[in-house]
Amino acid sequence: MKFTKMHGAGNDFIIINNMIQKIPEEKFSTIAKSLCSRRLSIGADGIMFLDSTKSEAAYKMHFFNSDGSKGEMCGNGARCICRYGFEKGLSGKKQIVETISGLIEGTRIDERRYKVKLNKPTVFEIDFPLEYDGTKHNCSYVELGNPGLPHLIVEFSKLHTLDEKKLYDIAKGLRKHKMLSKGANVNLYFIDDKQEIHAKTFERGVEDFTLACGTGAGSIGFTLIKKGIIKGDEVRINMPGGILDINIKENNEKYEEIFLTGPTNIVCEGIVLDEDLSY
Secondary structure, three states: OEEEEEEEOOEEEEEEEHHHHOOOHHHHHHHHHHHOOOOOOOOOOEEEEEEOOOOOOOEEEEEEEOOOOEEOOOHHHHHHHHHHHHHOOOOOOEEEEEEOOEEEEEEEOOOOEEEEEOOOEEEEEOOOOEEEOOEEEOEEEEEEOOOOEEEEEEEOOOOOOOOHHHHHHHHHHHHOOOOOOOOOEEEEEEEOOOOOEEEEEEEOOOOEEEOOOHHHHHHHHHHHHHOOOOOOOEEEEEEOOEEEEEEEEEOOOOOEEEEEEEEOEEEEEEEOOOOOOOO
């Protein structure tokens, strides 16, 4: 089984061209859990199976998290798969990719920077306070696409000072909070003295912090603009793995379009020879 390993601002993925490999869809979850294992296999935050589609899209993206769960969409993954599609001759500089949550548009900015239009916000609660471990957190809640990819946006002034174990416990507690019917990706952010935004995302399905989250950055940017904390329509989010740029536009249908731009990196290509993996 041939694979490509990529990352977008440190958010890393395995890509498998299933138009060639012809792996049955019922095997995707098992393969994802196996190949994404950091010590026993290639290792990644998630895996994407690129497949044919009957829609107007160039191809379909099946996204699975490292724990084998199916994901609605992945922003950095979409940017990576757009570069993959362009460099493999499967699409042009502009392309449409089919996801579970709807069609997304991708654009090549230059050799390594790609932009995608994320799925539109379908649910937004500007004030969504949650209490965990005796502390009330100032939160907002966003779902992107349909079915909605859930994101909790949490203003967290201690992000840069709190020790990693305590930060992990708080994020994990909020991720599975009883008020969230399907859980959520938890995006903790603070704005420093220079008015720069710093954020970390605890991702559902990875069940840990990742170096970057594209849909998380988009949800943060969307929320800060809607709340009037950031003026204008552009937001730059500093994440541990790199910088992601968010642009918000209102279209003719009067809903906001969220654009995510950032770096991509092709790490390696190879063949899976795992003797324990049966597919």
